[in-house]
Amino acid sequence: MPELPEVETVCRGLRQLLVGRTIQSVTSLWTKSFPQSDHPVLPGAAFESVERRAKLVILHLDRGFSLLVHLKMTGQLVFVSDSGERFGAGHPSGSLVDHLPDRSTRIVFKLDGARLYFNDQRKFGWIQLLPDNEIADLTFVRKLGPEPLSGAFTCTSLADGLRRRKGTTIKAALLDQTVLAGIGNIYADEALWTAGLHPARRVASLDDTDIERLHGAIRRVLSISIEAGGSSSRNYVNAEGKRGAYLDFAEVFRRQGQACRRCGTTIIKTRVAGRGTHLCPHCQKEFIDWQE
DNA sequence: CACTTGACCTGTCCGC
């Protein structure tokens, strides 16, 4: 599930817990999750820094290599110290991952004094080891659009990105990582409600004001979620195995049948761009493009 | 080129 706010939250946690630690060994329980798990550079390598790009976790090691981790739908990176001490136990949003490894555990990094678990129920996620200087050359990294919370993401850059997707719906365009990086199904729905735009609106029908509202909505929704520690959805946990709180504040996602907090109309769930889509039929009017 | 669909997997939930 993890989208930008969840991946950002995981990265912030790992930065505190991982940097300075050394990998002692790597155990693979599912080869396809990390085909290079027995690479000779790994034992003895230390974590230097943690970075996020789009929904990608980048763990920089010394020795000039990095581990790239994509959590896809159900991936988790959970840090557990050898003492068994549970970080943040008793946190209000609670709900810890209990005993690791469990049946979703695919890769175990044994560190000095701790373990890092890569869990992934649906096995879509992956880990890749590669030299630092090759990260930027990866095709899918090169194609990524701007980071929505960076200065590079402006109304103009959004309009430029959308120009390439004029023929499709605004929801499909927001999910396109080459338009902007890091939005997934939850935050697409949330941003479109915030901007008052119907998900099935054709990109070509948006005017400058619409794009301006959408730009602001994207930034606001993502910032609020990061502050809340990401969403509280089923498969997402942060580096300490805890859930976030964002869905407590969600306006439409998984709120079908409940009242819109802006106008009281019942939120509906439908299908747009092949994905479950939540919207308020009053605040997000379908746009009819008249022509004689 | 741009858009849509299917595939990758496991688990859960819902209706019969």
Add this chain to the structure above:
DNA sequence: TGCGGACAGGTCAAGT
């Protein structure tokens, strides 16, 4: 209670 089918937060490779 069991079983089949739809669906789940992502993204690529195919297809049109």
